[in-house]
Amino acid sequence: HECYEKGDFAAQESLRYIKQHLAEAVATCVDAAQHEFDPAKIKSRLEAAVFGRHFLKEPPDTARFVETCKNCRICLQLRASPYEIPITVQQLEKLGVVGTITRLAQRHHHLLAYRLGAWVGAPCDRVLFHWACERLRAARGAPITDQQLCAEILDKFKDTPGVGFAEVACVAAEMHRPHLATMLVDHEPRTSAQIQVLLQLAREGSDDSHYMMLRLAMERTAQSWDPDLLNNTLTAALGGDPCGRDATLQTFVKLLQEGQHDMQVLDDLLAATLAKGKQFDRCRSLHEQMGRSQVVAQTAVAQALQKQEADERKRWLRVARDMFKQAEGPASLDAEFCADATAAEVELLQAQIALDEKWPSATSRFSGRSLVDTLCRLIEVGEILEADNLHSKMKMSDRRYWRIKVRALADSGKFEDLNMLATHRTSPIGYEPIVEAFLKHGR
Numbered sequence: 303h304e305c306y307e308k309g310d311f312a313a314q315e316s317l318r319y320i321k322q323h324l325a326e327a328v329a330t331c332v333d334a335a336q337h338e339f340d341p342a343k344i345k346s347r348l349e350a351a352v353f354g355r356h357f358l359k360e361p362p363d364t365a366r367f368v369e370t371c372k373n374c375r376i377c378l379q380l381r382a383s384p385y386e387i388p389i390t391v392q393q394l395e396k397l398g399v400v401g402t403i404t405r406l407a408q409r410h411h412h413l414l415a416y417r418l419g420a421w422v423g424a425p426c427d428r429v430l431f432h433w434a435c436e437r438l439r440a441a442r443g444a445p446i447t448d449q450q451l452c453a454e455i456l457d458k459f460k461d462t463p464g465v466g467f468a469e470v471a472c473v474a475a476e477m478h479r480p481h482l483a484t485m486l487v488d489h490e491p492r493t494s495a496q497i498q499v500l501l502q503l504a505r506e507g508s509d510d511s512h513y514m515m516l517r518l519a520m521e522r523t524a525q526s527w528d529p530d531l532l533n534n535t536l537t538a539a540l541g542g543d544p545c546g547r548d549a550t551l552q553t554f555v556k557l558l559q560e561g562q563h564d565m566q567v568l569d570d571l572l573a574a575t576l577a578k579g580k581q582f583d584r585c586r587s588l589h590e591q592m593g594r595s596q597v598v599a600q601t602a603v604a605q606a607l608q609k610q611e612a613d614e615r616k617r618w619l620r621v622a623r624d625m626f627k628q629a630e631g632p633a634s635l636d637a638e639f640c641a642d643a644t645a646a647e648v649e650l651l652q653a654q655i656a657l658d659e660k661w662p663s664a665t666s667r668f669s670g671r672s673l674v675d676t677l678c679r680l681i682e683v684g685e686i687l688e689a690d691n692l693h694s695k696m697k698m699s700d701r702r703y704w705r706i707k708v709r710a711l712a713d714s715g716k717f718e719d720l721n722m723l724a725t726h727r728t729s730p731i732g733y734e735p736i737v738e739a740f741l742k743h744g745r
Contacts, residue, residue: 328355328362332370336391339381344374376402376418385411399424407432427465430458435473438482448482456489468495475503480511484518493526501538517557524565532571544572545579555591573597577604599626603644616655619648646696650676653692673698674706681710686719700730712739 328351335347348371355362373391376399380387385406394402399422406415412433419426434455441451451474459465471486483503490496500519504512516539523535539557542548558569569592576585582601589597606619623644654668654676661683668676673696680689686707693703708731711720717740723729724736 325362329366332367335374336370341378344378348374372422379414379418385409385414403429410436412436427462430462430465431469433458434470438470438473438477438479442477448479448485451479451482452485455486459489466490466492466495468492468499471499472502475499475506480515484515487518493522494528494531497523497526497531497535501535504538513553513557516553517560520557520565520568521561524567527567532568536568536571536575539568540572544575545581545584549584551584551588551591555588558592577601596626599623599644616648616651619644619651623648650696653695657688677703677706678710678713681707681716682714684716704729704731705735708735708739712743715743717743717745 331347331351335344335351338344338347348367351367370391373394377389377391377394379385380389380402389397389402397405399418403415403419403424403426406412406418407429412429415429416426416433418424419429437455438451455470459467467486467490471483471490474480474483474486480503483499487496487499490499497519500515500522504515504519519535520539523531526532536544536554539554540549540551554572558565573585573588576582576588582604586598586601589595589601602621603619606617606621626644650673651669654671657668657676657680668679671679673692677689677692680686680692689707707723708720711717711723720736720739724733729736
């Protein structure tokens, strides 16, 4: 090739001499270029390889030649001033282009790293992220506003979709720039990353910052409807497990009152979690602070049904009845019905307590049973008069009571009493149910 460049006719003779090994000679020139440090020698080796390729019988594979040219160019650029990194092609291949870009960014050569990544088609998001973090650290204490920093970072990130603004926002928070962190989080495409950063800022910031970040996190979580995010945000807002001892409602309720409609899903989730965990006192406190008197009464009813002692259950039912009576507004009619139903339940429980005291040796207690079960139990033990009095006291209709009485007498085998009931009294339900009861039991 040198002879050819000088116009020497000996070039043809030299080419004919190595013609049988020409492909190997071309490959050797490419390999030799990878081991050179002098740019002139690298260029000479590669030009010789190009010259020899023209005389090959079969077209060679160009991928290796192109890759060598690319690696040599990168190495020459890194070896030059001001970088002066004495890297070889073998080291570059071992490290990889992405690894080289990362190390350039760590040495604060962000422009070269970005251009190198763009030239070879490698992702540059980590370079931009590293640059943004270093830019924020360098701006600490400098007379530059959050708006200026945000505009500068957005300008650099505009051609790189999918870059993580959340991580940059965390660094901004570490540099005591919470407002800048909030501005950067607004551009984060991943909702989960947004909320995680906001919760972190809420934990680490001052009281005012904590309140603002927590409100933003709750609003965006409510909009996402993601179950994991909802539970994580709820736990963070309460300062612990909703059913645990460390949980506090004050801040959470205050935020709910400010944006009640936007955060309704969090409100419902907390109420359901407390109800499932049988934290009735805390659940009732939540509804009281949110001004839901009817739901407070419903919680009291649920709490009453969990009580094993009849006196405790009666006390909580009375509390629920009084709360239902205090309900106002469009739901007052429903509350009135609930108050009457609760009062009836209290009256039934009082009657059951009296029956338990009257028959303490009964095989099963009356307290806690429904009205129908109580009537059936009284008829089974032969206290039909007590059942009649309870039916009258609870204002049960005659038709319904007769059906219960017929079924209970038949199931307990009291067919003589059933026969007397059918022959000596007028049935408000007709005599067909009585006949069917006899036939059902083979009588």
